Amino acid sequence: MIRSVLVANRGEIARRVFRTCRSLGIGTVAVYSDADASAAHVREADIAVRLPGSAPADTYLRGELVVRAALAAGADAVHPGYGFLSEDAGFATAVTDAGLVWIGPPPSAISAMASKTRAKSLMGAAGVPLLSSVDPAVVTAGDLPVLVKASAGGGGRGMRVVRDLAALADEVASARAEAVAAFGDGSVFVEPYVEGGRHVEVQILADAHGTVWALGTRDCSLQRRHQKVVEEAPAPGLSVSLRDTLRDAAVAAASAVDYRGAGTVEFLVAPGGRAYFLEMNTRLQVEHPVTECVYGVDLVALQIRVAEGYALGAPPSPVGHAVSARLYAEDPARSWRPWAGVVHRLSVGAGADAEAGAFGVRRRGLRGGGPGPYIYGPVGRNPSGAPTLGPQIHVSVPDPHPCDPVTSRGALSAGLRVDSGVDDGDVVGVHYDPMLAKVIAWAPTRAEAVRRLAYELERARIHGPVTNRSLLVRSLRHPEFLAGEMDTGFYDRHLAELTDADEAGGIRLAALAAALADAASSPSRFGGWRNVPSQPQAKRYRAGDDEVEIRYRLGRGGLVAEGFDEVRLVSAAPSFVVLEVGGVRRGFEVACYSGGDVHVDSSLGSFALAVLPRFPDPTTRTSPGSLLAPMPGTVVRVADGIAVGKPVRAGQPLMWLEAMKMEHRVVSPADGTLTALHAVPGRQVEVGALLAVVTTEETTP
Known part of the structure; x- marks a missing residue:
């Protein structure tokens, strides 16, 4: 029996594994880099071991350091999570050589699937369809x-x-x-490259006794930069024969490499319905919660039980539909630019502290955490005498449903789950993936699950870095997605419309609410009421690339705000303002943070504002043609042939920055001449750092 598990990972997946370990009575060990010294996964573990350094190559990718940490902490097993060393056969071998239990597939299976070209050869021999x-x-x-x-x-x-x-x-x-x-x-x-193809995958789970479960399908077609954004189970619109083909191919793939534990076999489904093998991920997938919700199982618990030698019984049956959205600290409208910074608040679902109506009525709930209660049948013996473990099969929706998280802070409402890597006050750094959380909704039907997920995301309180929340909500409500007709080119076709900032009216009302809340917090209250005309109060804010100025005064007749003829102030407090707009009352929750960040949430949406000084500093301007670092990161390379004094074309890549596990091209903004180049491969840059200058006829002094 495993007594203590070291998770060779960080963030959301480390917390996810820890929660299951606690429910099974298993101790937990975290490893952490210097950048993660105060991270949530470190705070939650029973024991934590430092990996000196911050870059992944110096810390989480150093297998020998991780094994040494497990031995020092007294762990008897290692769970790799996903990413980092999870698909490194050498690391799996090092774990077992050290006398530790490896909670994953055999190193031989990892090695067989590590190379996509070698994996294709093996799958072709096993009869799996290929491109x-x-x-x-x-x-x-x-x-x-x-x-x-x-x-x-x-x-x-x-x-x-x-x-x-x-x-x-x-x-x-x-x-x-x-x-x-x-x-x-x-x-x-x-x-x-198959145009219009769908990314469909099959969750497998295998034991050491020859049993392989194929737990249905997942559709992961909504992707940006070939990385998944929205996933659901089961994959909608597949014929019975195609589902059978995918299941049989996945089982054949697992059997071909004597697989054990959890894994995923991924396929590309062409518009005509023909499926092709893409790859096999020899680990737990990021999107595994949708399968857990539909099948009522805890895949991490099953991974642990398989590693302990248990045999699988009969597979469970699916119930309902689940949809998951990945909440990233990134800006889809700006080439998916990642954002670093403090997460002031992350609250989703019943955990949103305020469901504020026009009259200031609030309900306070509990913030969500991770996977919930999973019910298992008795441990017995199969005919061969091996111990068996099978989830209890529910013929109706259980209460509470397995998708409901249970944490030390309580449970969310039925059918909603939040797996998060950060808590309020945590920092999103530049060294790792910018995912903040996965939000998963389960319901008896797909339409209900999609509606619930969009609703909860829209009303979530997310304060801090820019996120893709608006894109997720719009994607879930897009007619193509609602009809189940999406494919991997969804964002290539629809990104512009999904990121169109048609929010000018909402931004101005949010800025007015912020100004009134700020005035309500001052001792003089709105600058002092006067019975004679006076100069209006003025506040300036930045919302994205736009500046908004609010000018108002409070007289005998109430609020008078320039440009808000039909707006009446009902009430104002430092954190909550009620406005009547054209006869309709709306409540605005206002949260102010150090540094001048203001977040305003209402039924019109969530808006992030930055307080601007009344008189801008003229010295902050940059020279025309300056290329500034759009994010903190590392210059990984400069394009061949680029040199000062040489001509460049509009859109020509000049250099690449790496930040948050993604590469970002920096291109020339126009035809011109490169007159300065400050980027050097390996150089760490902060946001706004000068990288290069491109001079054109228009910018020449």
Whole structure:
């Protein structure tokens, strides 16, 4: 029996595993980098061991340090989570060689699937349908579009869609460079790119006694940069025969490598309904909660039980539908730019402290945590004498449902789950993935689950860095998604409309509410009431790239605000303002934080404002043509042939920054001449740092 587990990971997945361990009576050990010294997963563990340094290559990717930490902490098992070393066969071997239990598949299975090219060969021999690879040297215009993929890749790294034959060589070189930086292996391959394809995967779970469960399908077609954003189970709109094909292929893939534990077999489903094997992930997937919600199981608990030698019984039956959305600290409207900073508040669902109506009525709830109560049947014996463990099968929706989280702070309302890597006050740093949380909704039908998830996300209180929350809500309500007709090109087609900032009226009302809340917090209350005309009070805010000025005064007739003829002030307090707009009352919750950040939440949406000084500082202007770092990160490379004094074209890549596990191109804003270059590979830069200057005829003094 396992008594203590070290999780060789961080953030949300470490907390996820810890919660299951606690429910099973298993001790927990965290590892942490210097950047994560005060992280939530460190605070939750029974024991924590430091990995000196901040970069992943110096900390979470150092297998020998992780094994040493497990031994020092007295752990008897290691759970890898996902990412980092989770699919490193050498690390799995080192764990078992140290006398520890590896909660994952055999190293031989990991090794067999580690290379996508080798995995394809194995799957072809097992009869699994494949897309044939193409030699980059012989690709013709007739073969386009093609997809360049890193052989050792994952998480969208080292992937490029190529539609122009002239760009193929550069894209292959770029993919190789990114693959070397991310995986230490620059090998890539090319395969046909299927337009309009869907990303569908099958969750598998196998024991050491020959049993393989295929726990239904998941659709993960909504992706940005080949990374998943929205997932659901079961995948909608599949025929019975296609579901059977996917299940049989997934079981065959697992059997071909003598698989054990949890894993995922991923497929590309072409518009005609034909499925092709993509890869097998020999670990727990980020999106595993939707399967847990539908099948009423705890996959982490089952991983642990399989590692302890238990045999699986009969698989459970699915109930209902679950949809998950990944909440990222990023700006989809600006090329998915990640954001770092303090998470002042993250509260979703019944945990939102305020469901504030026009009259200030509030309900206070509990913030959500992780996976909930999972019910297991008795441990028995199968005919071969091996111990069995099977989830109890419910023929109706259990109460509470397995999707309901239970934490030390309580449970959310039925059918909603939040798996988060941060708590209020935590910092999103530049070294790791910018995912804040996964929000999962379960309901008897897909339409109900989608509606619930959009509703809860829209009303969540998320204060701090810019997030993709608005994009998620709009995606879930898009007609194409509601009809279940999405594919991997969804954001290529719809990103502009999904990020259109049609919120001018809401921003101005939010700024007015912020100004009135600020006035209500001052001793003089609204600048003092006067019976004679006076100069209006003025407040300036920045919302995104826009500036909003609010000018108001309070007289005998009430509020008089410039540009708000139909707005009447009902009440104002430092954190809550009620306005009547055209006869309709709306409540505005106002939260102010140090540094001048103000967040306003209402039925019109959630708006982040920055307080601006009354008189702007003229010295803060930058020279025309200056290219500034859009985020803190590391300059990983500068484009070949780039040099001061040489001409550049509009849109030409000049350099690449790496931040939060993603590469970001910095391109020339116009045709001109590169007159300054401050970017050096390996240089750490802060947001706003000067990288280069491109001079055009218009910008020449």
